[in-house]
Amino acid sequence: MIFPAARVALRQAARGFSTTSQNNAKVAVCGAAGGIGQPLSLLLKQSPLVTELRLYDIVHTPGVAADLSHIDTNSKVVGKSGPENLEEMLAGVDVVVIPAGVPRKPGMTRDDLFNTNAGIVRDLATAASKVCPKACLAIITNPVNSAVPIATEVLKKAGTYDPKRVFGVSTLDIVRARAFIGEAAGVDPQKVEIPVIGGHSGVTIIPVLSAVKPSVSFPKDKIDALTVRIQEAGTEVVKAKAGAGSATLSMAYAGARFALSLIRGLNGEQNVVECSYVRSDVTEAKYFSTPLVLGRNGIEKNLGLPKLNDYEKKLLEKAIPELHANIKKGEDFVK
Numbered sequence: 001m002i003f004p005a006a007r008v009a010l011r012q013a014a015r016g017f018s019t020t021s022q023n024n025a026k027v028a029v030c031g032a033a034g035g036i037g038q039p040l041s042l043l044l045k046q047s048p049l050v051t052e053l054r055l056y057d058i059v060h061t062p063g064v065a066a067d068l069s070h071i072d073t074n075s076k077v078v079g080k081s082g083p084e085n086l087e088e089m090l091a092g093v094d095v096v097v098i099p100a101g102v103p104r105k106p107g108m109t110r111d112d113l114f115n116t117n118a119g120i121v122r123d124l125a126t127a128a129s130k131v132c133p134k135a136c137l138a139i140i141t142n143p144v145n146s147a148v149p150i151a152t153e154v155l156k157k158a159g160t161y162d163p164k165r166v167f168g169v170s171t172l173d174i175v176r177a178r179a180f181i182g183e184a185a186g187v188d189p190q191k192v193e194i195p196v197i198g199g200h201s202g203v204t205i206i207p208v209l210s211a212v213k214p215s216v217s218f219p220k221d222k223i224d225a226l227t228v229r230i231q232e233a234g235t236e237v238v239k240a241k242a243g244a245g246s247a248t249l250s251m252a253y254a255g256a257r258f259a260l261s262l263i264r265g266l267n268g269e270q271n272v273v274e275c276s277y278v279r280s281d282v283t284e285a286k287y288f289s290t291p292l293v294l295g296r297n298g299i300e301k302n303l304g305l306p307k308l309n310d311y312e313k314k315l316l317e318k319a320i321p322e323l324h325a326n327i328k329k330g331e332d333f334v335k
């Protein structure tokens, strides 16, 4: 028996190209000179799926671009600073990755970043709506739970909104869950599969430990500890960095994984699945992260809620009011 994905690959091979050889993606990174932006750009520069990398920041971007452009991979790198160059950097790109904005310091919540970062996301989405209206937006900037509604409202006003193309990047929650579960269960984290659903802050982060593959069974106290650690992992890093910012390297890894998955989907590769915080009717919350099949138009299919046990249903109940409040705050900012 030939599986559907294999059948597609065979058909494409017969037509003279493979699913991964259509590497013609133009990617813009906004916030490219920052703690996340620099290593994220490095990882994208290393990928054969990226043919052009456009780097934008309010400072230092030409230097980062000059540095990266000396790497011997087959992609062009350009970088410009300052709002007067933003539209040029975004024009016609396929994917815009946004790690622009301030990070947390110890004692702050992600929501405390709203006042500074909301305007940054609004302005970047406004520029994208003008010069790359078909691009997929991957928003890393916190608070993600409010930033995605902000970008959505901006694009709606501009008449360019496509819910299949606006993503809040929650991939770091998956990456962390795999690392912590791998460590706890004594298995290779790369072999661990787990959906982390909901949003990207505290109680809105819902690791579905009952769905872990390969199946592992943890006692109740371990499930509690793992759940809280995954929910509070960002704060763990903020505390450890002691005022020098939040996760940057693991976020760059996660951001690159998500951006490259988007490109693989856009290229027509089959069965590319990632969890991401998107417009959703899966729960009462207008935006919610669930596993998504990525394809030529962004979201190909929302795979919906995984089966939840009673413990996970309680986590979901706790997450919804917080998500409602975060979403409303983002929407109200643009209205």
Ligand SMILES: NC(=O)c1ccc[n+]([C@@H]2O[C@H](COP(=O)([O-])OP(=O)(O)OC[C@H]3O[C@@H](n4cnc5c(N)ncnc54)[C@H](O)[C@@H]3O)[C@@H](O)[C@H]2O)c1
Pocket (backbone or CB within 6 Å): 030, 031, 032, 033, 034, 035, 036, 037, 056, 057, 058, 059, 099, 100, 101, 102, 103, 104, 113, 117, 120, 123, 139, 140, 141, 142, 143, 144, 169, 170, 171, 172, 173, 200, 245, 246, 247, 248, 251
């Ligand atoms: N989604 C996640 O899982 C996740 C993980 C880690 C961090 N974050 C968030 O990512 C953001 C960036 O974190 P960081 O550690 O890279 O911060 P950073 O301060 O090191 O870098 C941010 C960069 O954004 C730039 N910037 C500021 N205003 C801009 C604008 N208007 N246009 C373009 N660039 C602009 C700054 O000049 C800076 O270079 C923060 O909001 C942080 O909370 C999200």
Ligand SMILES: O=C(O)C[C@H](O)C(=O)O
Pocket (backbone or CB within 6 Å): 103, 104, 110, 142, 172, 233, 234, 235, 237, 238, 246, 247
């Ligand atoms: O915790 C933060 O402020 C950054 C990010 O959202 C994270 O999860 O590491």
